[in-house]
Amino acid sequence: MSITIHSLSKRFGSFTALDRVELEIPKGELVALLGPSGCGKTTLLRIIAGLESADEGNILFDGEDTSARHVRDRNVGFVFQHYALFQHMSVFENIAFGLRVRPRARRPSEEQIRAKVQELLSLVQLEWLAGRYPSQLSGGQRQRIALARALAVEPQVLLLDEPFGALDTKVRKELRRWLRRLHDELHITSVFVTHDQEEALEVADRIVVMNHGRVEQIGSPQQVYDAPATPFVYQFLGHINLFHGRAHSGWVRLGGLRIQAPEYQNTESMPAIAYVRPHDIDLLREPEDSDTTISATVVRVSSLGSLVRLELLQDSDGESTEVEMTRERYAADPLQAGDQVFVKPRYLRVFLNDDPKRTPPVHWNGDGDGI
């Protein structure tokens, strides 16, 4: 079932949780609502479920307005961050709950319920836990049971609120791959809330980046990572380096760098900020050309498994810069703390400081491999 969200607003007292949100979730997709805490993503999810009501705007399921529909009639599955399993019921009874509370006319027989629960338990690969109680399960098992329970009512939409937030890193990674595989099997329209960009990038078909109750960008993981629409998206997804400077008559000057920027042809000396990812930077031993490199000193070298991260201080203004490279590349020229280097951004984007919402142009500097 497709979900259309139209001009949705929600306020809690003077706090605006959602500000005219527009969103289209196509049928069968797995969509991540990504943003920092307090950005409104959970509120949006709860409004879709019917657990909260919006102040303005509406939500359409397959084109049909659901605003007046009670939460129990929306036919959604909801998975809570802290599982919300019924503690006094066995795993079997937890999963069977949604079927048992149906009005008698629509209630399946005891055998049908048993078969359905068995089917769901084998779907989440936990058949042997049917008789256990939630307190006897591990965190990962609880969340899988919570998912089986949500699926028992055959929902048309599956909503997950930070489903892996309470789990430790290793289990979280296993479980999100498992969720992805499960979604590929079931193709149920799913929305999950997360503040973990890695999780969103790995699992989702499409990412909705939110901030301050607004949608900043909607796109595939690759789109939002490689072509962020706003400075916020740039900063939220992955590490970045900032270079402050000015744009003037088609050129942008950032410390010692000078870059051509034709779209700022008519800009008269505006403050500008350039965003560069740590892995989009080359480090040279010799200056290439005074206009394409910035001299800096290596402060610290740290190894992060497959990557090596270098912290630099720019010689001109003492701004710090982070550079990441593969182990192999680092081994070819192992820089040490105290070495003088020349920073050459391969790929950067400039935003004018006066209008942070504006979609920035892409700049190529030299012949780096960019995206």
Add this chain to the structure above:
Amino acid sequence: MAFTRFLTASQTAPIRRTTTESPAIRRLFIGMALLFLTLFLFFPLAAVFYEALRKGLGVYFAAIVDPDALAAIRLTLLCAAIAVPLNMVFGVAAAWAIAKFEFVGKSVLITLIDLPFAVSPVIAGLIYVLMFGAQGWLGPWLVAHDIKIIFAMPGIVLATVFVTFPFIARELIPLMQEQGVEEEEAALVMGASGWQTFWRITLPNIKWGLLYGVVLCTARAMGEFGAVSVVSGHIRGLTNTLPLQVEILYNEYNFAAAFAVASLLTLLAVVMLAIKSVIEWQTRKARLAALAIRGEPE
């Protein structure tokens, strides 16, 4: 070298925990607590049974099967049987409203629930006399319709309900607040109705807390003296509850009978205490399980 010396030092020095007091101080405090309990609780309780049985078992049972005493037992149990279920319904409803919803006047409601704790039971009794007594606001109307509240059982039940009202609500509010609303929300999303959610999710989650409140409420309902004394009228065999019966017998210098009836009341209290301990033990188990499920340390 240094390492070996360290090892021997730790082996020879007595192991002392740095966070507890010395054994002497601990013994002193435990001793003081025990002495206090013995003097103020155990001796008086033992005295009740000693006095009750001093003139032999025959006198003891004669006092208990006395028609007036039997009537008092019946009235006490009946009042508790009416007041406790009423307070169960009120208490659960109030706790549910306070713990699960936000509304204007919530703090006023919480304060009102505590009122019976703050007001002297005698005042509570007088309120009902003022309202329903022959000279009270509703007195003439009640007399005209031949309804007796004061100096009759309805008055005693009303006074008991008033005095014992906070016990169940007070027990449930923090429990329900701690449990939050996620399980109820999960049930609603799966299509459960409000009633189904209450009976299948909320009630099982609060059952031990509710039972605990019921036990405390019952113990107090059977033992209440002040408020009941004001509204009862002390009619023997009719409006005397157990505590009132004890007082009457005592005032008549019928000590053996007074202590026999008092021992009965004490036994009821001890039974309630035993049930309460079992419930506390069960609640602790349920609480630990609930904590384990949220992955929090205790």
